[in-house]
Amino acid sequence: MNRIERYLGGVVLSHSLLVMLVLMVIFSFFEFMNQVGKLTDSYTLGLGAFYTLLKVPVYSYEVFPIVLLIGTLMGLGSLANQSELTVLRVTGWSIKRILWAVLKTAFLMWLVMAIIGEFVAPKSEAYAKKMRAEALNQSFSIGSSNGLWVKDDYQYIHVGRVISSQDLRNIEIYDLKDGKVSGLIQAKQAHYDGVWTFKKVKYINLKAVQPSEQMPKYYDYATVHYDEMTRSFPLKPEDLTNLDIETRYLSGWDLYHYVEFLQENDLDASSYLLSFWRKVATPLVVLAMIAVVFPLIFGSMRQVSVGQRIFLGVLIGMGFHLINQLIGNVSVVYQLPIVLAAIAPSIALLLFSWYWLRRVD
Known part of the structure; x- marks a missing residue:
C-alpha cells in the first residue's frame, strides 16, 4: 500500500x-x-x-x-x-x-x-x-427426549440421554452383519477417559439356526453380562459438544465434517x-x-x-x-x-x- x-x-x-x-x-x-x-x-x-x-x-x-x-x-x-x-x-x-x-x-x-x-x-x-x-445442572438439549441416533456400516447406536460430552446414559448398540442385526449391546452408562468405557452392560448375541432344509429358520440368542467393557464409538466428546451448538457458530471444518457425517447416516x-x-x-x-x-x-x-x-x-x-x-x-x-x-x-x-x-x- x-x-x-x-x-x-x-x-x-x-x-x-x-x-x-x-x-x-x-x-x-x-x-x-x-x-x-x-x-x-x-x-x-x-x-x-x-x-x-x-x-x-x-x-x-x-x-x-x-x-x-x-x-x-x-x-x-x-x-x-x-x-x-x-x-x-x-x-x-x-x-x-x-x-x-x-x-x-x-x-x-x-x-x-x-x-x-x-x-x-x-x-x-x-x-x-x-x-x-x-x-x-442442565444436560445437553439433544438428550432431552428422543436421544441421539448414529449409524455406520457395522452398527446402529442409540443414546438415550447425553448428560455431558463425556457422560452418556442408556446406550443401545445394534451390531450388523450382512445388513442384518447380529447382536445387541445395552449399557446403563458410558464414560469417556481417553476411550469410551461402558458400564452395566448386557450383550445379546443373535444366531440364525436352521436344523434342516425342510424346517424354517429361527434365531437363538445368548446373553452375557459385564460390569465394564471398552468399545469403539464413532462420536468423540468434542463431536457431542458441537452437536449442541447452533450451526452458524460452528467452524467451517466442523460444518464440513458434520455434513459428511449426516449424509453418511442418511440424515x-x-x-x-x-x-x-x-x-x-x-x-x-x-x-x-x-x-x-x-x-x-x-x-x-x-x-x-x-x-x-x-x-x-x-x-x-x-x-x-x-x-x-x-x-x-x-x-x-x-x-x-x-x-x-x-x-x-x-x-x-x-x-x-x-x-x-x-x-x-
Whole structure:
C-alpha cells in the first residue's frame, strides 16, 4: 500500500472498530441482563459476566459485515464531507482505484475475523454453553427426549440421554452383519477417559439356526453380562459438544465434517450445508458491502450527517441480512439448491452496486 491507500484504510479501520465497539457494548449489555435473570446459587453474577464475555467473539464475527458497511460509510462519508475524496478525484484517483484501496483493508479485516470465526468463536461458544449448563445442572438439549441416533456400516447406536460430552446414559448398540442385526449391546452408562468405557452392560448375541432344509429358520440368542467393557464409538466428546451448538457458530471444518457425517447416516444436512456455504461466501458478502457504499458516497457529495449515514448503513445491512436469512431458510424447507441460496443475495447486491456505480462514475 502507498501512503494514500494506508490513509484510506486507516480511516475505514478506525471507524469500523468504533462501530464494533459500540455494538459489542450494546450486545453485551443485553446479554448480561439476560443472564442476570438466570442467576442461582451456583450460577453466580461472576459466571454470568464471564458467559457474556465469552459471547463477544461470537457476536463480533456475526455482525462483522454490517460493521464493515457502517464503518466504511461513516469513514468515507467523513472524507467526502471534508472534500478529501474530491481532491483525490482531481489528482487522478478514479472511483475504482479508491474502491480497490478500501478493499485491501476490508479483506485484511475479514482475514482477522475469519480466524476468530474459525478458531476462537466456536470454542468460546462451546465453553460458554458447557460452563453455564454445568452451573445450572442442565444436560445437553439433544438428550432431552428422543436421544441421539448414529449409524455406520457395522452398527446402529442409540443414546438415550447425553448428560455431558463425556457422560452418556442408556446406550443401545445394534451390531450388523450382512445388513442384518447380529447382536445387541445395552449399557446403563458410558464414560469417556481417553476411550469410551461402558458400564452395566448386557450383550445379546443373535444366531440364525436352521436344523434342516425342510424346517424354517429361527434365531437363538445368548446373553452375557459385564460390569465394564471398552468399545469403539464413532462420536468423540468434542463431536457431542458441537452437536449442541447452533450451526452458524460452528467452524467451517466442523460444518464440513458434520455434513459428511449426516449424509453418511442418511440424515438431513441442509442446515449445516447452508451454514457451510455461507461461511465460504463471506468474502463475497464483504465485497458486496463495500461496493454498495461507493455509489452512496459518490452519488451525493453534499453534506450528510453522521446519524443519517448510520441509519442508512443499518437499513441496508439489516435488509440484506433479513433477505439472506429468508432465502436460505426457504431453500432448506423446499429443498432448493443450497449453494445458490447462500451466494445469490451477495451476487445480487454486488451486481446492483456495480450497475449503480457505473451510472455514478
